[in-house]
Amino acid sequence: MSETVTELRRELAQIIDLRTAARVLEWDQLVMMPRGGATTRGDHLATVGRVAHELFVRDEIGELLEAAARDVDGADPDSDDACLVEVTRRDWEKARRIPADLHAEMTKLASESVEAWATARENDDYASFRPWLDRTLDLKRQYVACFPPADDPYDVLLDDFEREMHTDEVRRVFDRLEPALRELVAAADPEEDEAFLTGPYPEQMQHELSLAVIRAFGASNEFFRLDSTVHPFCTSFSTQDVRLTTRYAEDDLHASSIFSTLHEAGHGLYERGGDPALDRTPLATGCSSALHESQSRLWENVIGRSLPFWTWFYPQVRDGFAVLADVPLEVFHRAINRPRPSLIRVDADETTYGLHIILRFGLEQELLFGGLDTKDLPERWDDRMQELVGIRPADDRRGCLQDVHWAGGLFGYFPTYQLGNVLSVQIWERLLADVPDAYEQIERGEFGEIHDWLREELYRHGRKFTPAETVVRVAGGPIDPEPYLRYLADKNASLVPA
DSSP: OOHHHHHHHHHHHHHHHHHHHHHHHHHHHHHTSOGGGHHHHHHHHHHHHHHHHHHHTSHHHHHHHHHHHHHHTTSOTTSHHHHHHHHHHHHHHHHTTSOHHHHHHHHHHHHHHHHHHHHHHHHTOHHHHHHHHHHHHHHHHHHHHTSOOOSSTHHHHHHTTSTTOOHHHHHHHHHHHHHHHHHHHHHSOSOOOOGGGGOOOOHHHHHHHHHHHHHHHTOOTTTEEEEEOSSOOEEEEETTEEEEEEOOOTTOTTTSTHHHHHHHHHHHHHHHTSOGGGTTSTTSSOSOHHHHHHHHHIIIIIITTSHHHHHHHHHHHHHHOGGGTTOOHHHHHHHTTSOOOOSOGGGOOHHHHHHHHHHHHHHHHHHHHSOOOGGGHHHHHHHHHHHHHSOOOSSSTTTTTSOSTTTTTOTTTHHHHHHHHHHHHHHHHHHHHHOTTHHHHHHTTOOHHHHHHHHHHTGGGTTSSOHHHHHHHHHSSSOOHHHHHHHHHHHHHHOOOO
């Protein structure tokens, strides 16, 4: 390693340390902090974010990048050093466009707006949250204006989460998915006797079972922590320190609890599986939001809602919850998989879930660039929910207030959820070609070979390659909705009626 690359790594490590400190503060805010601390926590995050941003966009970093690029010229383009220079240079050029004041203002507003959203959601009071949303949208438009005009202004926001992807690519995938998903949902029987899904499911037992299954997946006590929160998430402070959160509902095992935990564990396994040599560099995290989501959905749904998984795990769950004592495995498996119209995204079944994302993808663009006034958002949301899913929210808590993302300024993030669903099946099909007895292993409660394959093919590379390159490497081709649609159709057809 050249002296220049060593110096570049040293400078970047300090910046990454500051960004990591900000994530610690964010984790604390969402898991431990009393709500009254939101205003000062916003100041803390704004200060740390400003300092990290100003350190990163210095001319000196650009000079180091130029010198490092000369040093790695001719080296293996897949080497850590060559990838570090290429990825960091792109990040640096992008960050240089954002004024430090705007960066700090967005950070502070996001912190405070999340708390305002939590209160508004709790009280079903959209009007109290609307000014926060207006300000967030204004700052996002200022952010977009920092960049050269794109084919679609939404491209700028999408690029923050899915590098080099264009809005028209997402539309192409979603235009194929929407009619197919609506048809699958419409074909399902919306009414079945599944009273057992409403419990009671004691929270302590949910927690113990959640820990048992993520430990089986590979999330060891040494490197993982699991806590409860309002809106589950995963964050990591290094490959050695991964924080998972979940939520427990004693009257709903289908949507919360174990499945929420499996989802976040998938994110955590990706972060933990990165090469430790990449820690404290810009490469030490998942490649993109869609690829990250592919792993949360792979572990939660492709594995975690499969019949082989429940053949192994159901005896433990049934022993833990008296309400399931007389419920056959096949009946339980159908109940946790069959399509049913639902108002809440995080509670949705696999099939209906994509329609929730398609709704949000369209509304984001309308709010930002299509002239939709925030005062009209609740009605527009309800109309689109009726059109796509066939049901209408009775209140804003179950409508436009249900997600935290817009409060946190995460515009451009939602479409990657459904792109991740699509990729989860493409990656799983590639894994099955190499590990043909994967389902038999799952039925025995053995996940080591599956985890090893994913770590080798995807996790260890972090951000070394672009999302498009990574998808080709791990899935064998570009994003393709057809395997996902076949998977859903086959699963729905295989479910044993109650």
